[in-house]
Each structure stands twice: as C-alpha cells, then as structure tokens.
Amino acid sequence: MKAIKIIEPGVVNLAEIDKPKVGAEEILIKLKALGLCGSDLQTFRGQNKMVSYPRIPGHEIAGKIVQTGENVPSEFQVGRLVTVSPYSSCGKCVACQQGRVNCCPDNQTLGIQRDGAAVEFIALPYKKVFLVGNLPEDQIACIEPLSVGWHATNRAQVSSKDIVLVFGCGMIGLGVIAASGYKGAKVIAVDIDDLKLEKAKVLGASYIINSQKEDLEKKIFRLTSGQGVNVVIEAVGLSETFKKAIDLVCFSGRVVYIGYTKEPVEYDTSLFVKKEIDIRGSRNALDDEIKDVIKMVESRKIKIENIITQNYLLKNLGEALRFWDKHTDKVTKIIIHFS
Ligand SMILES: [Zn+2]
Ligand SMILES: [Zn+2]
Incomplete structure (x- = not known):
C-alpha cells in the first residue's frame, strides 16, 4: 500500500x-x-x-x-x-x-x-x-483537532454563564471558540489576522478584536463593565499573550494555556494571588471529549x-x-x- x-x-x-x-x-x-x-x-x-x-x-x-x-x-x-x-x-x-x-x-x-x-x-x-x-x-x-480546543474549555470549566476571551484563531483557537459557543458562553476572539477573525465569527464568536488595530484592553474592559473576562484561553504561545491573559481575566477568573512559548515568560505574580486566578495547562484530549465533539459536529450547529x-x-x-x-x-x- x-x-x-x-x-x-x-x-x-x-x-x-x-x-x-x-x-x-x-x-x-x-x-x-x-x-x-x-x-x-x-x-x-x-x-x-x-x-x-x-x-x-x-x-x-x-x-x-x-x-x-x-x-x-x-x-x-x-x-x-x-x-x-x-x-x-x-x-x-x-x-x-x-x-x-x-x-x-x-x-x-x-x-x-x-x-x-x-x-x-x-x-x-x-x-x-x-x-x-x-x-x-x-x-x-476535523474532529480530533477540535477536541483539543474542547478539552481546554473543560479545563476552564466553561459554562453558559461565562465570557471567554480566546487568544488566537488558528485551528486550536477555533476549536475553543466552537466549543465555548456550543456550551452557551459568550466568546471574544482575538487575533491579528482579519481573515482568521472572520472564521472565528462564523464558528461562534460574539465579538472579534484585531489587537493590532484596536486597543484590546480598553475594549475588553468596556465589554465587561470594567471587570475583565471570567475565562481566558491562550492558543497562541507568545509571552505577550501569556501575560495579557493575567491582565484581562477578572478577579476569581480562570486562565488556561494551550500554546507553548519558545522563551521563558516574565510575570508580575502578585496578580495571581490578588485575583486568586485558577491557572491551568491543557494538552491533547480525552476519549469522552472526542465523543462530545462528534456530537457537536453531528448536530451541525457549528x-x-x-x-x-x-x-x-x-x-x-x-x-x-x-x-x-x-x-x-x-x-x-x-x-x-x-x-
Ligand atoms: Zn494534532
Ligand atoms: Zn501514564
């Protein structure tokens, strides 16, 4: 063969x-x-x-x-x-x-x-x-790569009560957006590529932000009455977005990292404590999550x-x-x- x-x-x-x-x-x-x-x-x-x-x-x-x-x-x-x-x-x-x-x-x-x-x-x-x-x-x-994003939303315990900010609208980020939207959360997608942001919108993002053209921080705090988002999921792997996740998440919020950074990241760790943030990593996916993604794709809602x-x-x-x-x-x- x-x-x-x-x-x-x-x-x-x-x-x-x-x-x-x-x-x-x-x-x-x-x-x-x-x-x-x-x-x-x-x-x-x-x-x-x-x-x-x-x-x-x-x-x-x-x-x-x-x-x-x-x-x-x-x-x-x-x-x-x-x-x-x-x-x-x-x-x-x-x-x-x-x-x-x-x-x-x-x-x-x-x-x-x-x-x-x-x-x-x-x-x-x-x-x-x-x-x-x-x-x-x-x-x-597409089911397996979508399940990697689905797993990250489980790590972040995303529910319909959440506003989820997703950094990165490549394949993995789009999986996060699709899963979060499917679970009823409001999704804010951030990227620097307008074409990828358009895809994010089609896949379920309520808001899209091109962080090269708009003031990201201003827009996030305006959308959340100055509080920040409940959940940030990072699917880029840059030190800048790793740090921004901590800045933009609300007090008591959750941050999940899927991206891998090439360099060490420098943090002001006092925010981890002050905000009492749950910070988690996320990799691959579990079998049950693949089954859930099959149901999502079969529903044809995405x-x-x-x-x-x-x-x-x-x-x-x-x-x-x-x-x-x-x-x-x-x-x-x-x-x-x-x-
Ligand atoms: Zn893969
Ligand atoms: Zn083992």
Missing part, C-alpha cells in the same frame, strides 16, 4: 509499505481523509524534538472500517465511518491513575513519536476508534466546513507541507484526500 514518509526535514517521499495485519482487538481502517496538524508541519521543518526520521506523519483521521479482529465488539461494523484518538497512555503513572491519560508522560501520538496515518490502511485498537454518523469525510478529519482552507491528494502531501511552510497565514486546515 502507499504511504507518505518524511525522510528528513524538508524531504517527503511516496513509499510502498506492507498493509498492516489486524490483531484480535484491532480494527483495520481504510483512510478517506486526513487533516494535517501543526505538529506535522513541525516534523517537516525539523522543529519537533519528539520526532525521529523517517516518520509517516498524520493523526487527524477520517476513515471507514474494512475489517475487525475477533475480539472487537459488534457495533464496529464493516463500512461504518470512524475517527480515532491518536494518543496512547501507560496506565500506570499518576496522571493515568487519575484518568488524566491525555497528559501521560509516556504518550505516543500517531505521526509524532510513532508512525501516523498518511497511509492507505491503518490498524488500531478498537478502544481508540470512534464511530461517527454520516458526515463529510473532511469534517470527520459550521465546521469553514475551517478547511486547502485540499490535496495523498501523493501531493509533500507539496501541501511546502505550501504551508511558506504561507502559514493562508492555512487553517489542510485536508489530504485518498481518492
């Missing part, structure tokens, strides 16, 4: 590899669509320390069941559409013991620490496979199709990564198709 391998940073090849064998607990999935993740771009650029080469990228999967192992429950019928959780967990560490398997230190994500899904067929344990209804394949491929910006065929995956590398501002989600 065909597979795409990143041989070394910048070098992408179409390869012929063996079709996987299906274990007793496994499901064989024929790929229909694959979303490219920011981590795949990092692998292409040689910027991810967790990746060794050659590596088959990809973990945002839309596929169809073509075969099941003998111990797989009968609801997983051949022909059903599925997506998958690309993460693994050890089951033994403190995080795993508490059910927080998404932050297991031994996590191995498909396409990062182990080979991924830029292949015609992939065999995975049925516990990692989730049935989806009759949705377009490109939208099914216009997921607006996330997708480019489409390529599997054999042109290298071209897709080269395009993304040069035009990061033009890409929200690239979908790879298999026919």
Whole structure:
C-alpha cells in the first residue's frame, strides 16, 4: 500500500509499505481523509524534538472500517465511518491513575513519536476508534483537532454563564471558540489576522478584536463593565499573550494555556494571588471529549466546513507541507484526500 514518509526535514517521499495485519482487538481502517496538524508541519521543518526520521506523519483521521479482529465488539461494523484518538497512555503513572491519560508522560501520538496515518490502511485498537454518523469525510478529519480546543474549555470549566476571551484563531483557537459557543458562553476572539477573525465569527464568536488595530484592553474592559473576562484561553504561545491573559481575566477568573512559548515568560505574580486566578495547562484530549465533539459536529450547529482552507491528494502531501511552510497565514486546515 502507499504511504507518505518524511525522510528528513524538508524531504517527503511516496513509499510502498506492507498493509498492516489486524490483531484480535484491532480494527483495520481504510483512510478517506486526513487533516494535517501543526505538529506535522513541525516534523517537516525539523522543529519537533519528539520526532525521529523517517516518520509517516498524520493523526487527524477520517476513515471507514474494512475489517475487525475477533475480539472487537459488534457495533464496529464493516463500512461504518470512524475517527480515532491518536494518543496512547501507560496506565500506570499518576496522571493515568487519575484518568488524566491525555497528559501521560509516556504518550505516543500517531505521526509524532510513532508512525501516523498518511497511509492507505491503518490498524488500531478498537478502544481508540470512534464511530461517527454520516458526515463529510473532511469534517470527520476535523474532529480530533477540535477536541483539543474542547478539552481546554473543560479545563476552564466553561459554562453558559461565562465570557471567554480566546487568544488566537488558528485551528486550536477555533476549536475553543466552537466549543465555548456550543456550551452557551459568550466568546471574544482575538487575533491579528482579519481573515482568521472572520472564521472565528462564523464558528461562534460574539465579538472579534484585531489587537493590532484596536486597543484590546480598553475594549475588553468596556465589554465587561470594567471587570475583565471570567475565562481566558491562550492558543497562541507568545509571552505577550501569556501575560495579557493575567491582565484581562477578572478577579476569581480562570486562565488556561494551550500554546507553548519558545522563551521563558516574565510575570508580575502578585496578580495571581490578588485575583486568586485558577491557572491551568491543557494538552491533547480525552476519549469522552472526542465523543462530545462528534456530537457537536453531528448536530451541525457549528459550521465546521469553514475551517478547511486547502485540499490535496495523498501523493501531493509533500507539496501541501511546502505550501504551508511558506504561507502559514493562508492555512487553517489542510485536508489530504485518498481518492
Ligand atoms: Zn494534532
Ligand atoms: Zn501514564
């Protein structure tokens, strides 16, 4: 079968590899669509320390069941559409013991620490496979990245009572916006790119702010009667937005960070205490959250199709990564198709 391998940073090849064998607990999935993740771009650029080469990228999967192992429950019928959780967990560490398997230190994500899904067929344990209804394949491929944003809103305990400020309207930020809006919160989306802000509006933001053109602080305090927002979720990874989150959250508010900053961040920590802020990190997503996102997408209340910006065929995956590398501002989600 065909597979795409990143041989070394910048070098992408179409390869012929063996079709996987299906274990007793496994499901064989024929790929229909694959979303490219920011981590795949990092692998292409040689910027991810967790990746060794050659590596088959990809973990945002839309596929169809073509075969099941003998111990797989009968609801997983051949022909059903599925997506998958690309993460693994050890089951033994403190995080795993508490059910927080998404932050297991031994996590191995498909396409990062182990080979991924830029292949015609992939065999995975049925516990990692989730049935989806009759949705377009490109939208099914968006479920996993949307779940990362959904998880952040759970970390922030977002409810319909909240005003949520979201820094960053890339894929992950849009997932936060969609989830917060779906949960009934009022969302303020902040970015410096008007096109991304327009997407934020379509995905459920009540207010959009271009922080390069408008006075962010003034606008936030005006919108919240001088109090600040209940929740800030940072999905950019810049020291400036990490700090602004603390300034703009209200007393007793919650701040959740998804972005990774490259440099250490300097804080006036007195605000942590004075405001008694709950500050949390957020990474990946839990299986139940993927199921909740499937329900959200199936409800068709969120216009997921607006996330997708480019489409390529599997054999042109290298071209897709080269395009993304040069035009990061033009890409929200690239979908790879298999026919
Ligand atoms: Zn990803
Ligand atoms: Zn663990």
